[in-house]
Amino acid sequence: MAADRAYIAGGRVGAPRAALAGLCARIMALFEAAGCMRVEPAALHSADALLDVYGEDVRARAFTVDEPGGGALFLRPDFTVPVLQLHLSARAEPARYSYLGPVWRRQAPGSARPTEYLQAGLEIFGEEAAEADAEIFALIARALAEGGVEAPEIVTGDLGVAAAMLDAAPIPDARRAALKRHFWRPHRFAALLRRFSAPAPPPSPRRAALLAAADDPAEIAALAHAEGALVGARGLDEIAARVEALAEDSREAPLPADLARALDAAFAVDAPAADAHARLSDLARGAGLDIGPALDRFARRLDALAARGFDAHALPFRASTARTLEYYDGFVFEMAAPGRPDLPPLAGGGRYDGIAAALGADHAAPAVGGIVRPEALMAAGGGRPC
Known part of the structure; x- marks a missing residue:
């Protein structure tokens, strides 16, 4: 009506x-x-x-x-x-x-x-950051x-810790960027991590021909035209760039198994905030990843929340919490109505320090x-x- x-x-x-x-x-x-x-x-x-x-x-x-x-x-x-x-x-x-x-x-x-x-x-x-995060919450x-x-039913997360683990890990830049693009889609992130951790399967004949031609744009153009008319908005230069990126990725060794397990376990953490902080610290230390500044920010935020009367150490923390807006890059939270699955989250928010630079500012803010x-x-x- x-x-x-x-x-x-x-x-x-x-x-x-x-x-x-x-x-x-x-x-x-x-x-x-x-x-x-x-x-x-x-x-x-x-x-x-x-x-x-x-x-x-x-x-x-x-x-x-x-x-x-x-x-x-x-x-x-x-x-x-x-x-x-x-x-x-x-x-x-x-x-x-x-x-x-x-x-x-x-x-x-x-x-x-x-x-x-x-x-x-x-x-x-x-x-x-810590005080502002706590005040918004x-x-x-x-x-x-x-x-x-x-x-309300509350869940919190911290994409800053996730990003810090990836930044500290010995991962090729292209693969690190690909994993970061899927923070907001946990199932895709997990699938991509599995792919990067396993030996690459043998390519199909068509894919093998494309990868072999990665350094020759003219050969890539010939292979593309042999398949018929181009479909979609990508031009030959974009296709060549994509083939070059795929060829470079095909030469990368799989991620070490212990590193992949640590990253997978970190993104699966689902516990009260204090326990989550300790678990993430243990996982990072065990994998040889220095994420001290990110963990310090996490701890300062818990202190700031406690100072405002919240049982901060017991707040539900789920590492896969990322909301659907991809500009978030730090603390995130959602609050829902108990017993009302028919309603969306009533409230939510988070930190997005990097978005200013993406909009043309000369620095993150x-x-x-x-x-x-x-x-x-x-x-x-x-x-x-x-």
Whole structure:
């Protein structure tokens, strides 16, 4: 029905709309009381660079349109990247921002998930990482309490530890980069790690011919044309570059078995945070990997969370927790409604220090944020009155 909205029947008119507006007002007041300046990014953005920042999952779900006489535009799938763009244009650090408004994402055919829903959130730039991580986490938890969900199901992770292990491991750069691209897809990561750890199977005759021609672009072109007309958007130069990369990879030795086992075990860690920290430390030490700075950041964050009243050492930690947005590169978390598998996570967030450089800044910048889905929160909390 036209009056319905995400997770709320009749949420665009009358009492349900008023209740949602009241919840949003309380959440935004909480964020603004924490020193966040409210901003309102545009809904439409150029698709040239930003969609690459979001990664495969969101890129495939973005609503795109063609601007007459211009390039492709897309409706924002979240607020973090548009807010960071505003921040970079202002050139002010440290800074804190809050926001509220709709975002849009395509859903699979037959899905009951909404294509438009509200996000309320905040971003902190340029502040000490452990304290900022803990403050974001605490503010998001308080926002859920405003909606009547005072004991959400929580899971945390730390992509910084995962990246540190890969950076410290004696892995060829191309393979390291490939593994990092799949942090956000644990099954693909595990499959790729298995492939890199095993001897390469004998190539098919066609593949063998391509690999043998890796240093001869003319021969690659001849082999491509022999297969018929080119299909897809890749040109011969891109095909030649890909063949060269495949040939280089085929000459690499398998990863040492003990290193592969340590990496696999590290990405499978699922335990209370203190136990997870100890387990990751033991695995890194056993594999000869120096990840001390990443473990120190992990420990400082637990201390900062404990100082804010959380049982930080008991917080659930799952190394494979990565959310679906590929710009996260450090602490990540999600909070869900207990007993409501029909609802998406009510809130989540994390650290994304590297994204500023990806958007053209001359250096990485400390950045962390978190979002709440007010409509899902209201549905989970029973519509607490204004």
